[in-house]
Amino acid sequence: MAHWTLDDIPWERFDASLVDPEILKVVKAASLVEHNGEAYGRYLEHVFADDAAFKEAGWRWAGEEVQHGKALARWAKLADPAFDFDSAFALFADKIKLPIGVRRSVRGTRAGELVARCIVEVGTSSYYTALGAAAREPVLREICRRIAADEIRHYRLFYTHLEAYLARERIGRTRRALTALGRLLESEDDELAFAYYAANHRDDGAYERKRYNAAYVRRAYGFYRRGHVERAVVMAMKAAGLEPRGRMSRLLARLAAWLMTMRADRLARQGA
Ligand SMILES: [Fe+2]
Ligand SMILES: [Fe+2]
Numbered sequence: 001m002a003h004w005t006l007d008d009i010p011w012e013r014f015d016a017s018l019v020d021p022e023i024l025k026v027v028k029a030a031s032l033v034e035h036n037g038e039a040y041g042r043y044l045e046h047v048f049a050d051d052a053a054f055k056e057a058g059w060r061w062a063g064e065e066v067q068h069g070k071a072l073a074r075w076a077k078l079a080d081p082a083f084d085f086d087s088a089f090a091l092f093a094d095k096i097k098l099p100i101g102v103r104r105s106v107r108g109t110r111a112g113e114l115v116a117r118c119i120v121e122v123g124t125s126s127y128y129t130a131l132g133a134a135a136r137e138p139v140l141r142e143i144c145r146r147i148a149a150d151e152i153r154h155y156r157l158f159y160t161h162l163e164a165y166l167a168r169e170r171i172g173r174t175r176r177a178l179t180a181l182g183r184l185l186e187s188e189d190d191e192l193a194f195a196y197y198a199a200n201h202r203d204d205g206a207y208e209r210k211r212y213n214a215a216y217v218r219r220a221y222g223f224y225r226r227g228h229v230e231r232a233v234v235m236a237m238k239a240a241g242l243e244p245r246g247r248m249s250r251l252l253a254r255l256a257a258w259l260m261t262m263r264a265d266r267l268a269r270q271g272a
Contacts, residue, residue: 037065180240
């Protein structure tokens with residue numbers, strides 16, 4: 001099936017009166033992160049240098065991520081014609097440097113790399129589902145619907161390759177679970193916080209990780225509902241090699257949903 005293009009988005013249905021300014025901020029940030037998919041594609045090309053099938057799928061994947069960035073940037077520009085994507089992206093790409101050129105995954109093994117890729121797609125698929133449900137503007141809802149469907153497909157793509165690599169590289173259950181957890185915790189590193197800063201606050205002084213991570217997390221976590229978290233936990237547990245539908249998974253989902261709401265509420269009270 002052919003992938004969608006920007007022409008498939010019903011831009012003429014855009015309704016400025018339904019734009020939520022807080023959602024607009026995170027959409028601008030997301031457009032930068034997605035657009036950086038090309039750099040990640042180059043990194044994966046080196047890590048999987050002798051795997052032609054994966055490399056081809058990887059390039060298609062990177063192209064789709066860049067398109068997500070373009071769709072979100074175009075919507076952000078409709079909502080705020082002053083949004084300067086190019087200079088925001090230049091600042092972002094200058095700060096967030098990927099280890100392009102390395103021959104070995106930063107996760108140690110290719111299976112580890114694929115576990116980390118799965119976790120990222122768990123995050124994006126649940127995020128765009130939650131964002132689309134929270135948004136009222138019809139064009140953004142449609143963009144989020146299409147992106148979320150892509151992200152779930154990306155998860156399946158990496159998971160399929162992960163299964164093949166696990167048969168060759170025996171990374172062990174603990175290592176696999178720790179890799180998943182490690183990538184999950186990295187979501188609080190600079191990438192998202194800096195994207196939020198570069199897209200929204202680059203004229204307001206220097207970047208501070210703590211401050212902009214708080215601002216980003218407050219908004220992003222605030223969109224999640226229990227069902228979004230439950231689904232994300234099932235997918236993450238599966239990628240981590242743990243029983244996805246057991247008691248532990250249900251407990252974790254409840255705990256994660258509670259922690260995310262608590263944190264978003266606390267940061268909102270602090271004015272993040
Ligand atoms: Fe994406
Ligand atoms: Fe993706």
